[in-house]
Every structure is written in C-alpha cells, then in structure tokens.
Amino acid sequence: MEAQGSRGAPAYQRIAAAYRSKIASGELRAGDQLPTEHAIADEFAVARQTVRTGLSLLVTEGLIVARRPRGYFVRQREHMVYRPQERSRPRPAVPEMDRFSQQIADEGRVPSQRIEVSLVQATPDLAERLGVAAGATIVARRRVRFINGEPTNINDSHFPLELVKDSEIMSPAYIPRGSDQVLTDLGHGQDRAIDEIFIRMPTPDEIHRLGLGPGTPVAVHYDTGYTAGGRPVRCTVNILPGDRHKIVFERRWSET
Incomplete structure (x- = not known):
C-alpha cells in the first residue's frame, strides 16, 4: 500500500x-x-x-x-540519554569511572573513549567563549566516546594555555579526579557555567570522527565554565548525533 x-x-x-x-x-x-x-x-x-x-x-x-x-x-536505535545538568553533579565514587562511563555501565552497555591532546588555534567561537584572541594558542583535550565499540559523541574540552600548560590536562591519559578538579587545584575553580545548544549539520571532521551517515544532523552543546570572578577557564564542545541521543533536562520547582 x-x-x-x-x-x-x-x-x-x-x-x-x-x-x-x-x-x-x-x-x-x-x-x-x-x-x-x-x-x-x-x-x-x-x-x-x-x-x-x-x-x-x-x-x-x-x-x-x-x-x-x-x-x-x-535501523536499530539505542539512544544515549544526555543530561547537560549532570556535569554539575558529583563524579562517581569509583576513580576509574567518569559520569559517562558510569551511566553507560549502569545500563549494561560497554563504555570506552579515545583521548587526544593538542595545541590548536582558537576558532572565533572558542575565542569568544574563552575570552582570548582569535587564533590564540589554546589546549584542546579531544575525546570520542563509544558505546559497545560504536562512536557515540564527541566531548572536546578547551583551556587557555597559560592556565593548564604544566598540568595533567596536557596528557592524553584519563584523569581520575577529572579536569574540573585539576582546574580547582590550580586555583581556577569554577563557580558557574553557561550552556548553549545549537542544531546544525556536521562538519567533515565530525563526520569522520563519528562515522556519521549522510543527512545526520548534530546538536552542538557549548558548556563554558567560569570562576567566581567571572573568568572563563574551560569551554567544552559536545557533538551529539541526532540519531544517537535524547537530550533530557530535569527541573525542580521550589516551593514559594
């Protein structure tokens, strides 16, 4: 019919x-x-x-x-539930697990990730959010996350070079205490964050890293962390393929 x-x-x-x-x-x-x-x-x-x-x-x-x-x-779709608010919650008690790994393991699936660290020139979008000049050298800690061996999303964190150049953030190894705690220990603890979400088609680099099929849109989540004094110290860019994620925000009403 x-x-x-x-x-x-x-x-x-x-x-x-x-x-x-x-x-x-x-x-x-x-x-x-x-x-x-x-x-x-x-x-x-x-x-x-x-x-x-x-x-x-x-x-x-x-x-x-x-x-x-x-x-x-x-096509079989087993979406990852992506909760932007989870970043502000405590890390898992098990040092070997970050929030992503704990969530996926709790669902009975197998998490993994590939980490690369490099010095890059700040693109205009990152320069604006990190408060540096366009083209300035920044640190990119690039991660592709996998579920059951399949690439699921990109989680790339960017930092001003002068803040993290002598820290663990410069190593491509997993950081058990997390990069946020490293920033805190360096005297740049975050007091707040701004979340921005855009929907667009993926770039050629994103298609390659995630193995995306034709016509797959992505959600782009910018998560920029600030110190109490208002200085931006981190900008994480999450690339979430539309066919692999469900974005969930949880809000609680306060009594008046």
Whole structure:
C-alpha cells in the first residue's frame, strides 16, 4: 500500500514514502529486514535501480541501513540519554569511572573513549567563549566516546594555555579526579557555567570522527565554565548525533 499523499510522485519517492510509513506505524520494527530489491521492484512495477534510489532516501534519513549482500534492515536505535545538568553533579565514587562511563555501565552497555591532546588555534567561537584572541594558542583535550565499540559523541574540552600548560590536562591519559578538579587545584575553580545548544549539520571532521551517515544532523552543546570572578577557564564542545541521543533536562520547582 502506498503512503497517503505520495500518489503522482516519482516512483522512487513513492517507494520511500511507503516504507517510511511502514516504519513509522510499527509494521516494520527495528532490526526487521525489508523485502529484496527484486520483490519491491515487482510490487511497484519499476526497475531495481529505481528501488535503490528510493531506499537510498531512507538510508540518508537514518531509517534503514544497507548490509550487503544481505539487504536492507530497519535501523536499530539505542539512544544515549544526555543530561547537560549532570556535569554539575558529583563524579562517581569509583576513580576509574567518569559520569559517562558510569551511566553507560549502569545500563549494561560497554563504555570506552579515545583521548587526544593538542595545541590548536582558537576558532572565533572558542575565542569568544574563552575570552582570548582569535587564533590564540589554546589546549584542546579531544575525546570520542563509544558505546559497545560504536562512536557515540564527541566531548572536546578547551583551556587557555597559560592556565593548564604544566598540568595533567596536557596528557592524553584519563584523569581520575577529572579536569574540573585539576582546574580547582590550580586555583581556577569554577563557580558557574553557561550552556548553549545549537542544531546544525556536521562538519567533515565530525563526520569522520563519528562515522556519521549522510543527512545526520548534530546538536552542538557549548558548556563554558567560569570562576567566581567571572573568568572563563574551560569551554567544552559536545557533538551529539541526532540519531544517537535524547537530550533530557530535569527541573525542580521550589516551593514559594
């Protein structure tokens, strides 16, 4: 059955609309295999190339995946619940675990991460948030986080060079006490943070680091930490693929 509103559209769009509708209705569930290209071609009385063009739209939308030579399958989505407010809460009691690792392990999944540290020139967005000149040298502590071996998000923290140049932050090793505590021990404890979230398409670097498929948007979460005196000492940029995350904010009402 063709999806409502698709009549009169090119055949490849009608094929995409039909299977998009089946997925939305639950007729096809995560992990289910679609009919073969040959079967779909017979159903719609079209050439197999037309079928491939139609199904490629669903691949681009992140609804199905191609697993050649087996065929096409409805994409399985196991979202990470991302809570921006968690950063202000205490770290786990186990030194080997940060908040991300603890959350994923508690869900029965396997967390891991890859850490790189480098000196980079501050792009205009980072320069503005860190209060440095555009092009100034800053420290980038870059992380890709994985769940069950699959890249899930990017967590890149940036610091003014003069604040952290002789600290553990310069090492690509995991820091059990956390970079926030390192800043505090250096005399730059954070008193508050500003969170900003934007939605956009990913950059080529982000596509490469996260292995993103075509057409996958990302949420960009800037988390900038300030001292009590108002000096910005850290800007963390989190890149959250839209097909892998659910962003949750929790608010509590105070009694009046």
